[in-house]
Amino acid sequence: MELDSETIAGEYFDHLQYDFIEWEKHAFNKFPEKFPEGRYGINDLFQILLWAEELERGYQDSAIEDLFFFSQNDLHSVKSTVDRAINQSDLEKQIETLIELDGISVPLASSILHFIQPDRHVICDSTVLKGLIDVRLMDADRLPGRPTPETYLQVRQICKDLSETAGISFIDIDRALWLHKHNKKWNLSGMEAIERLD
Numbered sequence: 001m002e003l004d005s006e007t008i009a010g011e012y013f014d015h016l017q018y019d020f021i022e023w024e025k026h027a028f029n030k031f032p033e034k035f036p037e038g039r040y041g042i043n044d045l046f047q048i049l050l051w052a053e054e055l056e057r058g059y060q061d062s063a064i065e066d067l068f069f070f071s072q073n074d075l076h077s078v079k080s081t082v083d084r085a086i087n088q089s090d091l092e093k094q095i096e097t098l099i100e101l102d103g104i105s106v107p108l109a110s111s112i113l114h115f116i117q118p119d120r121h122v123i124c125d126s127t128v129l130k131g132l133i134d135v136r137l138m139d140a141d142r143l144p145g146r147p148t149p150e151t152y153l154q155v156r157q158i159c160k161d162l163s164e165t166a167g168i169s170f171i172d173i174d175r176a177l178w179l180h181k182h183n184k185k186w187n188l189s190g191m192e193a194i195e196r197l198d
Contacts, residue, residue, distance in 0.1 A: 003166050003176060012175040015182060020054065023047065027115050028171065035086055035116040042075060045082070048112050049103075052125075055178065069103030077101070085109075086116055091156065094121075095149045106147040114170065122159040122170045124152040131177035132158055 013021050027047070034040045049067050070078075078101060085097035098109035107125035114121045122128065124147050132138040137158050144151060159173050168176075 003168055003172070005168055005172050008168070008172045008175050008179070011179055015179065016055075020051065023051065027051075028118055031115045032117065035082070038079075038083065040082075042078060045070070045078065045112065048115055049108060052108065052111055066103040066105070066108060070101065071103075073102050082112075085113070091120070092149045092153055095152050099149075106149060106152055110147075110152055114174070118171050119169070122152075122156050123174050124155045127181050128155060128159075128174065128177050131180045134180065137162070 016024075027044075031040070031044065034044070046067065049070060053067075081097060081101050085094045088094045088097060094113055095106060095109045098104050098112060099106060104112075107123070110121060110124040114123045129138065129143065129147070129151075132155065133140045138154070147155075159170055162168075162173055163170060
């Protein structure tokens with residue numbers, strides 16, 4: 001199967017429930033404008049966390065637990081922390097800022113940023129890590145037990161290299177890796193062809 005945007009999107013949407021297809025399209029269309037302009041609400045953030053749970057992203061902590069702990073944050077703190085994060089120019093600082101919030105880990109921080117800045121951020125969760133390990137772009141023995149901001153930067157660099165080489169977006173890469181996890185017939189051979197330079 002070819003690694004091109006149209007093929008990946010077609011296969012991906014064939015595996016999702018209609019509600020999630022519509023929500024993703026809406027989120028990628030609206031969130032990149034809505035968040036920087038401050039026109040977002042706590043519900044938008046909860047929707048990203050629910051998306052993670054429903055799509056079985058494989059976070060090490062239960063997304064339901066994360067939702068509970070996240071809901072304990074003061075709304076003003078959430079808004080000011082998210083605003084500070086999205087206004088940072090440094091990728092690592094953006095992740096570090098979001099994980100200051102209760103219930104937000106590196107996988108969830110990267111998911112939030114992926115929907116707000118899809119051309120700038122990748123998702124760094126067990127779905128992505130396992131896929132990159134399966135195609136030998138990452139070494140499992142060199143990873144910490146839980147993703148750290150440093151792990152995020154490694155994953156982002158690999159995805160950036162892959163994006164430039166294969167001519168696909170960060171969204172496409174994430175969808176292809178999700179398909180690999182949930183559909184063993186999905187072929188990532190296009191990714192295996194990418195050489196990692198260490």
